[in-house]
Amino acid sequence: MENATAPTKNVNSKQNSARRHRFWKEFFTYFYMAILAIIIIYPVLITFITAFKDANVSAFVLDFGGKWTLANFKDLFTTTLYGSWYLNTMVISISCMVIQVIVVTLAGYVYSRYRFAGKKFSLTFFIVIQMVPTMAALTAYYVLANMLNALDHYWFLTAIYIGGGIPQNTWLMKGYFDNVPYDLDESAKLDGAGNFKIFWSIVLPLVKPMIAVQALWAFMSPVQDYLMAKFLLTSESHYTVAVGLQTFINNAQNQQVVLFSAGAILVALPIACLFFYLQRFFVSGLLAGGSKG
Amino acid sequence: MQKKDAKKAQRLSIIPGLGQFYNGQTIKGVLFIIILLAFVAEFALVGVSAFANLFTLGSVSMEDNSLFMMIYGTLQILLTIVFLVFWIANMYDAKHVAQLINNGKKVSHTFKELGANLLDGGFAYLLTTPAYFLMIFTIVFPVLVTLLMAFTNYDFAHIPPAMLLDWIGFKNFTSMFFLSSYRATFNAVFGWTVIWTVCATTLQIIIGIATAVIANQNFIKGKRLFGVIFLLPWAIPAFVSIMSFSNIFNDSAGAINVQVIGLWNTLVPFAHIAPIHWMTDTFWTKVAIIMIQGWLGFPYIYVMITGILQAIPEDLYEAATLDGATVMQKFNKITLPTIFAIAAPIFVTQYTFNFNNFSMIYLFNQGGPGDVGANAGGTDILISWIYKLTTGTSPQYSLAAAVTLIISVLVIGISLIVFKKTHAFEMGD
Structure with missing residues (x-):
């Protein structure tokens, strides 16, 4: 009798410990994820709801009480230069996006598909240039802008953004073109298609997702940048959103946190939406680029 | 012919x-x-x-x-x-x-x-x-x-x-290394730049890997929702988040001092915490900046690592389980080596990025508080010091250029060594 029950008991306790083990594993997993989620959402939510608060809030905290209003958004466009900042940012970002995407797509295609004299040498040039942070020339930009009378002008700033993004993005683009099978080119060539036709109607349609990602990044880098814009734009009406928003909060005596929050939402919301829409493409693109070079 | x-x-x-x-x-x-x-x-x-x-x-x-x-x-x-x-x-x-x-x-x-x-x-x-x-x-x-x-x-x-x-x-360089006033500033700024880069980036990587490993388990429900939340800090433009945090860490009106510490003191009255001088005490500004960079930077690592984890074949783990490997052993022998083999270049770019992360330093507290001489504040890193040297009331262009050169040589040198070691740039035609 005893001999018969002993093994069953053993199995039972083993099952129990496995169940307990699983419980704690799930408990800690969800606990970690919940805490992390709270830490992420808390500051985002504070900024979000402050945008709808009355102008004389006393503290920058999470508080659902009090009066809710849309007046801040109206004030943003009537009493501050936010409208021009937004427009300036769009002009710079869109020019940067269009030009950089064209240049990078062409160069990436060539490096993926062609063998030509000096290819290895110029690829090495790309790699070294890629490591030079654009900021390495900070002082020179300032002096050059002064000399060319380009201080406070957009073309100079935009050119720097475009040039700065080219090396790295060309690499990523090359990696993505490499994934398009060469057989496609070969068969098109046999059918008598020229260089341009192969590029335009065979290969290009297949890399559309990556082009969308490149466009997002090229668009984002001017929006995200504070340093160059602050450095090279001097009059307040020429600021970009990043530089402009900072003027709302950099004066400790007169912080306009509600205006800041409203302005922050208007710039962060569309960008976050684009980000989530394009996210699945750029994760695979980045991984391909990161592991293959 | x-x-x-x-x-x-x-x-x-x-x-x-x-x-x-x-x-x-x-x-x-x-x-x-x-x-x-x-x-x-x-x-x-x-x-x-x-x-x-x-x-x-x-x-x-x-x-x-x-x-x-x-x-x-x-x-x-x-x-x-x-x-x-x-x-x-x-x-x-x-x-x-x-x-x-x-x-x-x-x-x-x-x-x-x-x-x-x-x-x-x-x-x-x-x-x-x-x-x-x-x-x-x-x-x-x-x-x-x-x-x-x-x-x-x-x-x-x-x-x-x-x-x-x-x-x-080489006078700009020699005065930076030997002239007492500049040397003190350079040492202070450079020392903090290194500490900042190492701490902030390592924190980012640890949170990123931990979150990827934890959130990638099969039994988890609501993966999509958590996925969106964890990506938020990357999706929101960094300058917006940093400026928000600069308000949230405000000494007198910020959410951390008013709400979080207030809540802690009501919940755990026996371990009372006084409000912290986030913006006026150099040490606490440094702590805050490192924590915020962890918040901002972990999603990128998390996404990359998740992609890598999903590519590890399941039978590798099953075989290890059959051989009696513990969870820790599997993590140390399978998961970590795979991650480092693939993601090492990504980690390096994160270190070099933070080395020059001007926005984080300048937008949070403008390099302050405090003063370590030659225009530099207590939390200035090399890149924000260059900014101040160039745009200050008595600009020091050539000195700024010299500091820039030092930064570039460091960043390029380290990148080259690591990229070469990890063969990230093997050029197949």
């Missing part, structure tokens, strides 16, 4: 065009000779004096603008390099074409053929030219100017054209 001597063609092309004539490519030869003549003329008319001016940086103040001389001199250097590249390519071309003729291949003689050849064989050069043009003028040229500037005495006391600039050799 008569055999061509490839070596002779190449030797003849020491004067561009001659080798092409020898190969019978008259039009190409004429074009190349025109390029040669144009460069020689430019060099004789402008180049020589540009180089001379670059050497002397001018002799009469108000008349000679040293800064312009330096910039034109740099342009002349670039132009000369471009010509040298053309010169070498021209010799290579002469040899190559001669070999083609010997092998019985057709080469282009007329204008029409040359044009077609350029569109076909030259397609590659045509399409990469814009990229090179932009990179040379927005990266290479400014970097060269910075390089030269670091060896001059360009500062608030020497502003052209009223004053002349002079070459002063």
Whole structure:
């Protein structure tokens, strides 16, 4: 009798410990994820709801009480230069996006598909240039802008953004073109298609997702940048959103946190939406680029 | 057909065009000779004096603008390099074409053929030219100017054209390392830059890997929702988040002091915490900046690692389980090595990014509080110090250029070593 029950008991306790083990594993997993989620959402939510608060809030905290209003958004466009900042940012970002995407797509295609004299040498040039942070020339930009009378002008700033993004993005683009099978080119060539036709109607349609990602990044880098814009734009009406928003909060005596929050939402919301829409493409693109070079 | 001597063609092309004539490519030869003549003329008319001016940086103040001389001199250097590249390519071309003729291949003689050849064989050069043009003028040229500037005495006391600039050799560098006032500032700023880079990036990587490993378990429900939440800090523009945090950490009105510490004190009254001076105490600003960078930077790592984890074959873990491996053993022997093998270059770019993360430092507390001399605040890193040296009331351009050079050499050197070690840039054609 005893001999018969002993093994069953053993199995039972083993099952129990496995169940307990699983419980704690799930408990800690969800606990970690919940805490992390709270830490992420808390500051985002504070900024979000402050945008709808009355102008004389006393503290920058999470508080659902009090009066809710849309007046801040109206004030943003009537009493501050936010409208021009937004427009300036769009002009710079869109020019940067269009030009950089064209240049990078062409160069990436060539490096993926062609063998030509000096290819290895110029690829090495790309790699070294890629490591030079654009900021390495900070002082020179300032002096050059002064000399060319380009201080406070957009073309100079935009050119720097475009040039700065080219090396790295060309690499990523090359990696993505490499994934398009060469057989496609070969068969098109046999059918008598020229260089341009192969590029335009065979290969290009297949890399559309990556082009969308490149466009997002090229668009984002001017929006995200504070340093160059602050450095090279001097009059307040020429600021970009990043530089402009900072003027709302950099004066400790007169912080306009509600205006800041409203302005922050208007710039962060569309960008976050684009980000989530394009996210699945750029994760695979980045991984391909990161592991293959 | 008569055999061509490839070596002779190449030797003849020491004067561009001659080798092409020898190969019978008259039009190409004429074009190349025109390029040669144009460069020689430019060099004789402008180049020589540009180089001379670059050497002397001018002799009469108000008349000679040293800064312009330096910039034109740099342009002349670039132009000369471009010509040298053309010169070498021209010799290579002469040899190559001669070999083609010997092998019985057709080469282009007329204008029409040359044009077609350029569109076909030259397609590659045509399409990469814009990229090179932009990179040379927005990266290479400014970097060269910075390089030269670091060896001059360009500062608030020497502003052209009223004053002349002079070459002063390594004085900017030596004063940074040996002059007591600058050395103290440089050491303080550099030390904090290294601490900041290591702590913030490592924190980012640890949270990123932990979150990826934990959130990738099969039993989890609501993966999509958590996925969106965890990506939020990456999706929101960093400058918006940093400025929000700068409000949230405000000493008197910020959410951390008012709400979080308030909540803690009501929940755990026996462990009372006083409000923390996040913005006015250098130590606490540093703590805050590192924590915020962990918040901002972990999603990128998390996404990358998740992608890598999903590519690890499941049977690897099953085999390890059958062999009696514990969870920790599986993590240490399978998960971590795979992650590091693939993601090492990504980690390095994160370190170099934070090394120059101007926005985080400047937008949170403008490099303050405190003062470590020479315009630098208590939490300034090298890049924000450069910004202050250049835009301050008494700008120190050449010193800023010298600091910039040091940063670049460090960043490029470390990247090169690691990329080489991890073979991230193996160039398969």
